[in-house]
Amino acid sequence: MLAVLIPLVLLMSGLSAGVLLGTQLGGFPLLAALPTDRYVHAHAFFATRYDPFMPICFVGTVVGDIALAVLAPEAAASGFYIVGAVxxxxxxxxxxVKNVPTNKWVQTLDPENLPEGPDYEGKRADWGRWNRNRSYLAVAALVANCAALAALAVLI
Known part of the structure; x- marks a missing residue:
């Protein structure tokens, strides 16, 4: 069971962290540099490209980490898997709570006929800030999963 679950969790955690890190390195800087009408169009395009891939990877990581925390024969590995799950x-x-509502809001907008009043720059900055935070957390979860594997390696 561990021989299947450990690589699967590392794969899902790594893919999740990699995609979010990619948004930090390229996706968000591109979106942040666009004028509002082009931003709305580009954001709406990107926001749908990762479903259901990312949710599956993240939920799989959480569930897998919890299972590994219970199954791991080493206490240190269990602790790292718990940290990874959290x-x-x-x-x-x-x-x-933060990114999906903004994604859905942007998808409702017509870039050719933007309504008056919404704080686009504020929403863009908020989305970017929360995306950065979740990117850091996803990378930290991957590091925790790698540390768990290192703790298990001492048993080999």
Whole structure:
């Protein structure tokens, strides 16, 4: 069971962290540099590209980390898996509470006929800040999962 679950969790955690890190290195800087009408169009395009891939990877990481915390034959590894699960769950929470609502709001906008009044720059900055936070958390979850594997390696 561990021989299947450990690589699967590392894969899902690594893919999650990699995608979010990619948004920090390229995606968000591009979006932040666009004028409002182009930003709305580009954000709406990007926001739908990662579903259901990212949710599956994050939920899989949380569930897998919890299972590994219970199954790991080493206490240190269990502790790292618990930390990984908490960090991945925090990433999911930020996604659901902060990023997804903004993504859905942007998808409702017509870039050719933007309504008066919304604080686009504020929403853009908020989305970027929360995306940065969840990126850090996802990378930290991956580091915790790697540390758990290192703790298990001492048993080999």
């Amino acid at each position: 960090l991945a769950l925090a990433t999911v929470t930020i996604s659901l």
